Amino acid sequence: MTLDPQLAYARRMDRADGLAHYRKRFHGADDDLVYFDGNSLGRPPVAAIERMQRFMTHDWGGRLIRGWDEAWLQLPVEIGDRIGRAVIEAKAGQTVIGDSTTVLLYKLARAAVDAQLARDPERREIVVDTDNFPTDRYVLEGIAAERGLHLRWIHVDTSLGVTPAQLAAAVGPQTALVVVSHVAYRSAYLADAPELTRIAHDAGALILWDLCHSAGSVPVKADAWGFDLAVGCTYKYLNGGPGSPAFAYVRDDLQSILRQPIQGWFGTTDQFDMGPGYEPVRGIRRFLSGTSPILAMLPMDETLAMIEEAGIAAIRAKSVALTSFAIELHEHLLAPLGVTLASPADPAERGGHVTLHHDAMREVTARLWQRDVIPDYRDPGGLRIGLSPLSTSFEEVHRGLDATRECLREVIAERAGLG
Numbered sequence: 001m002t003l004d005p006q007l008a009y010a011r012r013m014d015r016a017d018g019l020a021h022y023r024k025r026f027h028g029a030d031d032d033l034v035y036f037d038g039n040s041l042g043r044p045p046v047a048a049i050e051r052m053q054r055f056m057t058h059d060w061g062g063r064l065i066r067g068w069d070e071a072w073l074q075l076p077v078e079i080g081d082r083i084g085r086a087v088i089e090a091k092a093g094q095t096v097i098g099d100s101t102t103v104l105l106y107k108l109a110r111a112a113v114d115a116q117l118a119r120d121p122e123r124r125e126i127v128v129d130t131d132n133f134p135t136d137r138y139v140l141e142g143i144a145a146e147r148g149l150h151l152r153w154i155h156v157d158t159s160l161g162v163t164p165a166q167l168a169a170a171v172g173p174q175t176a177l178v179v180v181s182h183v184a185y186r187s188a189y190l191a192d193a194p195e196l197t198r199i200a201h202d203a204g205a206l207i208l209w210d211l212c213h214s215a216g217s218v219p220v221k222a223d224a225w226g227f228d229l230a231v232g233c234t235y236k237y238l239n240g241g242p243g244s245p246a247f248a249y250v251r252d253d254l255q256s257i258l259r260q261p262i263q264g265w266f267g268t269t270d271q272f273d274m275g276p277g278y279e280p281v282r283g284i285r286r287f288l289s290g291t292s293p294i295l296a297m298l299p300m301d302e303t304l305a306m307i308e309e310a311g312i313a314a315i316r317a318k319s320v321a322l323t324s325f326a327i328e329l330h331e332h333l334l335a336p337l338g339v340t341l342a343s344p345a346d347p348a349e350r351g352g353h354v355t356l357h358h359d360a361m362r363e364v365t366a367r368l369w370q371r372d373v374i375p376d377y378r379d380p381g382g383l384r385i386g387l388s389p390l391s392t393s394f395e396e397v398h399r400g401l402d403a404t405r406e407c408l409r410e411v412i413a414e415r416a417g418l419g
């Protein structure tokens with residue numbers, strides 16, 4: 001029997017893949033389980049397991065409270081700078097590891113609208129799209145209520161995202177802040193970040209980029225593209241582990257202008273003077289609030305080392321090849337069963353995942369999970385296939401989509417039987 005041509009292609013791609021050797025540096029990546037959710041929770045780096053053990057016994061267990069002075073107080077800016085170098089092309093001193101993405105979004109967005117209102121009381125609008133990530137929308141809703149501001153909604157196609165024309169039509173002299181996701185969590189639409197940033201700036205607005213679904217998978221040039229503010233997750237493509245703290249980027253010339261609302265001792269001038277009033281420290285540290293989650297920021301450091309070594313350009317090239325292969329398999333295996341593509345077909349407009357639509361996908365996902373094929377499901381009817389370039393193989397993509405076809409056939413057959 002001749003080999004299925006798509007499977008033969010997958011094996012050829014794996015043999016030619018210059019990043020293939022990274023797979024064994026992730027715990028469990030070499031077993032039969034198909035993991036399509038590295039965009040929600042990346043696999044653990046093997047080196048992080050050893051690092052955590054060493055940290056527990058040597059750093060925490062041995063150095064005890066001395067660890068803060070010896071290393072830990074610097075870790076949020078050291079790892080932040082490493083994200084700046086390896087992931088978002090930001091020069092040192094502008095990126096810091098802090099709280100969850102949600103809390104950092106709140107701190108930066110509140111600081112931004114307050115600075116804008118102080119400059120011009122007419123800037124009372126925040127622009128955001130209807131399909132931005134829920135937490136972003138909820139945080140902005142809260143800030144608007146606190147400050148008496150208005151949210152201007154851009155209504156987007158859920159298979160796409162915010163286009164330059166849509167943003168240009170939404171901003172004006174009333175805009176304080178624009179909040180956009182670089183890669184849309186549902187469709188994987190890759191926003192034109194330099195262009196949207198320019199449009200926001202031309203209107204006198206600040207822009208806050210949510211990089212959760214791009215950090216570690218899509219190139220970002222925070223400095224060159226003129227970003228004001230950005231936040232991003234570290235437990236997705238940066239493999240920081242469940243609940244690992246997020247990063248914040250604040251362009252250096254904005255740092256002294258912005259005053260963040262959660263005034264805590266980790267962001268003050270002389271933290272251990274324990275002074276009578278809050279005095280924000282100069283620089284990116286002022287965006288910190290309370291005691292840094294040191295344990296939770298260690299694993300990501302191991303992924304950052306791999307990203308520095310591999311280079312984000314090679315990672316993006318593999319990401320495009322993986323998503324393109326998934327779409328090709330979809331056309332062969334799933335489209336004949338009525339599945340449609342709910343992500344951009346053009347790789348230049350697509351991030352690191354692919355969403356496939358069919359009204360049976362909720363049931364299909366449940367069946368796939370039972371068979372150790374792990375995509376995720378997003379309403380309405382979206383099967384989301386996240387392809388983490390350092391830990392996913394082409395053969396894995398083939399195995400997963402083949403299983404998807406089988407499960408979908410079963411569900412369709414059962415529905416027909418019931419009908």
Ligand SMILES: *Cc1c(COP(=O)(O)O)cnc(C)c1O
Nearest residue numbers: 100101102133181185210212213
């Ligand atoms: C995953 C994700 C978040 C998550 O925020 P948390 O505070 O970490 O829960 C926020 N925004 C986007 C776009 C995401 O994809």
